[in-house]
Amino acid sequence: MTDPRDNIILTGFMGTGKTTVGRLLAARLGRDFVDSDDLIVARAGKPITDIFRDDGEERFRAWEADAVATLAGQRGLVIATGGRLMLDAANATALGATGPVFCLAASAGEILARVAASGVARPLLAGDDIAGRIDTLLRQRAVGYARFRPVATDGRTPAAVAEAIATALTAGLRDTLTVRHPGGQYDVVVGEGLLPEAAALSPGPAVIITDSDVGPRHAARLGPLPVLTMPAGERHKTLDTVRDLYDGLLATGLGRDGTVIGLGGGVAGDVAGFVAATYLRGVAFALCPTSLLAMVDASIGGKTGVDLPQGKNLVGAFAQPRGVLADVGTLATLPAAEFTAGLAEVAKHGLIADPLLWQRLVMEEWQIDPARLAGDRLRRADLQSLLVQAVRVKRDVVEEDPYERGRRAVLNLGHTFGHAIEQVSGYAVRHGDAVAIGLAAAARLSAALEECSPSLPHLVEMTLAHLGLPTHIPPTLDPVALFAAMSTDKKKRAGRLRFVLLHDIGNVFIRDDVPAAAVVDVLAGLGARD
Ligand SMILES: NC(=O)c1ccc[n+]([C@@H]2O[C@H](COP(=O)([O-])OP(=O)(O)OC[C@H]3O[C@@H](n4cnc5c(N)ncnc54)[C@H](O)[C@@H]3O)[C@@H](O)[C@H]2O)c1
Numbered sequence: 001m002t003d004p005r006d007n008i009i010l011t012g013f014m015g016t017g018k019t020t021v022g023r024l025l026a027a028r029l030g031r032d033f034v035d036s037d038d039l040i041v042a043r044a045g046k047p048i049t050d051i052f053r054d055d056g057e058e059r060f061r062a063w064e065a066d067a068v069a070t071l072a073g074q075r076g077l078v079i080a081t082g083g084r085l086m087l088d089a090a091n092a093t094a095l096g097a098t099g100p101v102f103c104l105a106a107s108a109g110e111i112l113a114r115v116a117a118s119g120v121a122r123p124l125l126a127g128d129d130i131a132g133r134i135d136t137l138l139r140q141r142a143v144g145y146a147r148f149r150p151v152a153t154d155g156r157t158p159a160a161v162a163e164a165i166a167t168a169l170t171a172g173l174r175d176t177l178t179v180r181h182p183g184g185q186y187d188v189v190v191g192e193g194l195l196p197e198a199a200a201l202s203p204g205p206a207v208i209i210t211d212s213d214v215g216p217r218h219a220a221r222l223g224p225l226p227v228l229t230m231p232a233g234e235r236h237k238t239l240d241t242v243r244d245l246y247d248g249l250l251a252t253g254l255g256r257d258g259t260v261i262g263l264g265g266g267v268a269g270d271v272a273g274f275v276a277a278t279y280l281r282g283v284a285f286a287l288c289p290t291s292l293l294a295m296v297d298a299s300i301g302g303k304t305g306v307d308l309p310q311g312k313n314l315v316g317a318f319a320q321p322r323g324v325l326a327d328v329g330t331l332a333t334l335p336a337a338e339f340t341a342g343l344a345e346v347a348k349h350g351l352i353a354d355p356l357l358w359q360r361l362v363m364e365e366w367q368i369d370p371a372r373l374a375g376d377r378l379r380r381a382d383l384q385s386l387l388v389q390a391v392r393v394k395r396d397v398v399e400e401d402p403y404e405r406g407r408r409a410v411l412n413l414g415h416t417f418g419h420a421i422e423q424v425s426g427y428a429v430r431h432g433d434a435v436a437i438g439l440a441a442a443a444r445l446s447a448a449l450e451e452c453s454p455s456l457p458h459l460v461e462m463t464l465a466h467l468g469l470p471t472h473i474p475p476t477l478d479p480v481a482l483f484a485a486m487s488t489d490k491k492k493r494a495g496r497l498r499f500v501l502l503h504d505i506g507n508v509f510i511r512d513d514v515p516a517a518a519v520v521d522v523l524a525g526l527g528a529r530d
């Protein structure tokens with residue numbers, strides 16, 4: 001439940017019903033309602049159309065900033081904002097710090113119908129081809145609005161929209177994405193304060209499997225459950241660790257009706273899932289991912305497993321969790337370098353299927369100090385919306401191809417190079433960092449094979465650098481050894497090199513006949529910093 005001192009802020013395009021919904025919501029919650037445009041009209045002493053006509057848009061934006069300063073100083077309000085107000089970074093920071101922000105969404109057709117029906121003059125929509133103008137403006141603003149919690153309004157009454165917002169507030173502003181698989185379905189829940197709900201995912205006894213970095217920080221929040229702790233780090237993603245965990249589970253007496261709860265990053269999750277898939281021929285498991293990477297990637301899709309000395313993830317099983325709880329609050333203890341590494345998989349998801357997600361990575365600032373998340377509500381909300389976007393990409397791909405017989409292989413974008421870098425470095429290079437270099441390599445290879453524009457590699461590398469990610473192979477790694485490691489990667493088929501390549505951002509494909517010489521060239525080019 002939201003703190004009654006928080007403001008509740010509504011944004012969105014004109015005609016999405018911010019004012020009507022805001023009034024209803026305020027009445028429903030017993031709060032005062034303020035419309036930023038009303039405040040401006042009262043202060044300026046004239047209607048908004050007159051401000052635009054007499055003083056220009058710039059002066060109107062100054063009035064908006066003025067209104068924001070006032071409203072940010074108040075508490076417990078429902079605030080409807082002008083359609084562009086929250087797209088201004090300073091306004092968003094000031095108001096977003098005072099409470100949750102909802103973005104009312106509607107299709108261009110519905111907006112046109114509502115604006116026409118209202119009969120109110122809209123300065124931004126003067127002139128011909130209003131439908132076209134709306135469409136263009138919606139596209140331009142899509143990236144800016146994406147950070148706020150969306151509320152669909154098409155085909156819903158304002159009362160129903162207000163009710164949906166009230167329900168979201170009561171439920172603690174969490175996002176739920178359902179993942180369907182051949183054996184059923186499970187929910188991925190993204191939100192704050194979720195860890196205490198993990199035990200409820202298990203109908204019978206439960207045991208937590210975690211690692212030595214995460215367990216001491218977060219396991220207690222799941223309640224009084226037995227905890228088995230593996231040493232942290234990719235080096236321990238091994239069969240030896242698995243054997244120790246079997247011993248531990250037997251010692252706790254966990255039976256076939258039991259549930260393993262994997263708590264931690266991708267390593268703890270992959271290991272816990274594999275242990276659950278094989279212990280007593282398989283027990284149920286749930287995942288509580290605590291790294292950015294595990295939240296957007298490793299915890300979704302049912303791949304579990306461990307590494308062998310010969311390579312990454314060479315032993316494993318497909319096994320679906322009972323549920324996934326991504327508690328954004330746990331990220332506050334994640335080391336900054338691990339946070340950045342996780343952004344590589346977010347970027348990968350943007351490159352695979354979501355140009356809007358990619359745009360957010362380009363346009364917003366993601367070099368975040370996780371330790372400061374606890375005190376920064378807007379950042380946490382931004383992050384949650386980014387996580388949801390990235391999870392959706394993975395969800396859609398794994399639903400289409402749960403056992404990686406076809407399309408799912410696109411999720412390996414950057415991973416053939418990445419796995420080789422991890423392995424040859426003796427896992428000194430983090431998975432996410434290796435994937436970032438792999439994404440740069442995949443873009444270069446795509447350009448070399450004339451599958452994408454020659455400018456794409458530069459764009460990809462600039463964005464990865466903007467995220468704080470590496471784009472070049474560390475000089476200590478021998479290109480010959482890297483090429484050899486790639487040739488034994490399990491994604492190789494019938495002696496030919498198989499790569500996921502890019503046509504464009506959001507448009508990837510698989511090519512089975514990549515010439516070795518092109519790969520060797522890319523490795524050479526990425527080793528030499530230019
Ligand atoms: N199963 C899949 O589909 C899939 C997909 C992507 C990646 N993976 C696997 O995931 C692994 C990488 O995951 P990762 O990057 O999370 O590595 P990780 O699990 O090793 O976590 C990185 C480090 O951060 C620590 N950590 C995690 N969360 C923390 C928190 N909230 N506070 C403090 N410390 C925390 C961990 O203990 C570890 O030391 C790789 O083994 C990769 O193969 C699997």
Ligand SMILES: [Zn+2]
Pocket residue numbers: 297345415431435
């Ligand atoms: Zn990965």
